[in-house]
Amino acid sequence: MEEQINSFPQVLTLAGTDSGGGAGIMADLKTMQSRRVFGTAVVVAVTAQNTIGVQRSMMMPTEMIDEQCASLAADFEIKACKTGMLGDAVRVHCVAENLRKYDFGPLIVDPVMIAKGGAQLLADDAIQTVKDELLPLATLVTPNLVEAERFVGRKLQTKAEVQAAAHELQQLGVQNVMIKGGHLDLATNEAADYVLFADHTDLWLSSPRIKTKRTHGTGDTLSSCMAAELAKGATLKEAVYTAKAYIQAAIANTIQVGHGHGPLNHWAYADQQAD
Numbered sequence: 072m073e074e075q076i077n078s079f080p081q082v083l084t085l086a087g088t089d090s091g092g093g094a095g096i097m098a099d100l101k102t103m104q105s106r107r108v109f110g111t112a113v114v115v116a117v118t119a120q121n122t123i124g125v126q127r128s129m130m131m132p133t134e135m136i137d138e139q140c141a142s143l144a145a146d147f148e149i150k151a152c153k154t155g156m157l158g159d160a161v162r163v164h165c166v167a168e169n170l171r172k173y174d175f176g177p178l179i180v181d182p183v184m185i186a187k188g189g190a191q192l193l194a195d196d197a198i199q200t201v202k203d204e205l206l207p208l209a210t211l212v213t214p215n216l217v218e219a220e221r222f223v224g225r226k227l228q229t230k231a232e233v234q235a236a237a238h239e240l241q242q243l244g245v246q247n248v249m250i251k252g253g254h255l256d257l258a259t260n261e262a263a264d265y266v267l268f269a270d271h272t273d274l275w276l277s278s279p280r281i282k283t284k285r286t287h288g289t290g291d292t293l294s295s296c297m298a299a300e301l302a303k304g305a306t307l308k309e310a311v312y313t314a315k316a317y318i319q320a321a322i323a324n325t326i327q328v329g330h331g332h333g334p335l336n337h338w339a340y341a342d343q344q345a346d
């Protein structure tokens with residue numbers, strides 16, 4: 072019988088590492104594993120990090136980013152990919168070049184700028200490069216509230232303002248936009264994310280806001296879950312719903328790890344499904 076090479080869904084994250092295991096590439100791979108896709112990774116930056124904060128970060132040489140992408144393209148059939156921490160304008164440009172060169176499937180851009188502990192993970196002058204080079208390649212961009220504010224250059228305090236910002240981002244050439252509401256203080260008990268689709272339909276995804284400081288890696292987990300679902304053939308809308316349910320379970324079922332912003336429970340969603 073003929074062997075079916077590359078029949079198992081493969082997904083790629085191009086991002087930074089987190090030595091603490093809660094965010095970045097580590098969170099991405101844990102999410103992908105638990106969603107039953109094969110996770111691959113291009114390391115763009117390395118951080119010395121724990122749940123308390125980022126102690127140091129270091130950028131990969133661009134030649135090494137190129138080599139990693141070439142290695143994957145030569146062997147794997149990547150069906151979807153995501154970007155996370157890219158560090159600076161040079162790395163953003165390098166990653167965009169590789170994404171133009173190779174077909175790694177639909178791209179989710181998580182425009183990671185600042186970690187929960189306050190560390191800057193993207194240089195200020197790289198935001199324009201993300202807008203110019205990465206957003207036009209993206210199937211979906213997933214800024215949190217602060218990142219969306221940096222993109223549009225104004226405060227976003229109401230749902231109407233969030234919706235207007237998403238429409239503005241779409242005009243930059245990105246097909247679909249999700250503005251995450253983990254940081255949106257609506258004086259309600261909801262965690263509400265706004266999604267604007269390419270066909271101009273939209274929705275608010277709302278879930279009960281969980282009172283916890285153990286939310287390290289929420290953005291990475293959400294975006295890598297969506298990439299995993301896309302790689303398995305889900306529509307973007309299906310992927311968005313699955314990822315929201317996945318993140319809710321991962322935050323709600325706390326695991327006690329570390330002294331600061333603790334990591335998520337990447338087993339919780341599968342455990343829930345098995346019950």
Ligand SMILES: Nc1ncnc2c1ncn2[C@@H]1O[C@H](COP(=O)(O)OP(=O)(O)O)[C@@H](O)[C@H]1O
Pocket residue numbers: 214215216251252253254262263264278279280281282283286288289290291293315318319322
């Ligand atoms: N305390 C919370 N309770 C429930 N959902 C949350 C909570 N914090 C964040 N989320 C959800 O986690 C996802 C990531 O959101 P957010 O924290 O805004 O992104 P980031 O990690 O990039 O800052 C979103 O779906 C958001 O609604």
Ligand SMILES: Cc1ncc(COP(=O)(O)OP(=O)(O)O)c(N)n1
Pocket residue numbers: 086087088089094095096118120155156183185186187188192286287288289290291292332
């Ligand atoms: C290496 C690395 N990448 C991304 C982040 C930020 O991840 P995020 O999901 O936004 O989680 P928080 O930092 O907000 O907890 C990171 N910290 N490190």
